[in-house]
Amino acid sequence: MTTSTFASRLRAMFTRNRDDSTLGSSVSAARAVELVRDGAALIDVRESQEWKAGHAPQAIHVPLGKIDTASRRLSASTPVLVVCASGMRSRTGAKKLRDAGFEAASVSGGMSAWEQAGGAVRR
Template identity: 65%
Template sequence: MSTNPFLRLLGLGKDDGRLPSSVRADRAVELVRDGAALVDVRENHEWKTGHAPQALHIPLAQISGAPRRLKADQQVVVMCHSGMRSRTAATQLRKLGFDATSVSGGIGAWQAAGGAVRR
């Protein structure tokens, strides 16, 4: 039985063990700390302004090539500037079979939640 997408977005849907489509930044920091891969889908000029040291840089336009750089059994947390592009990328990665989620609020929220950023 499928879950209502609205309920799932709110975190109220059936728990199938997979990540929700997006998570708060504090949860994203925990996921990465626990072994999830972190993918930053911002453009090169954005990446150079500051990024999480452990992040893989895969611009959104190149996300279809991500499977070559990610482990199939590893959860994936996707980040961008605000959370819009990362939602698109997480959706694409989910279609490719990855357990992926987007960081709500982007890199600013990530940093406010205690995530490291290297400039």
């Protein structure tokens, strides 16, 4: 066995192929609105003050610092979208959830993009 073949096998064992997931690492806000409408979970990783200023009614609030506790509130068979103010914290949250075995993606553009795409916001 050559080194490249061995390395390829190891990579395949410990990484997810693109074909294993219907989501990429991020989705547009318009796609996120559709996915949530179709049953995907939405996790909002913003801090409490940001959440209180306006959030998607169907979102589950889990500040990024507590994202490790989110798995108790999620189904492993349901795709998970992660949103924040701009899309930065949600990338970190989605990566942590993917590492925990969830199919998770960040909502590009955050809550303002969500609202511009027609996503509901409760204030």
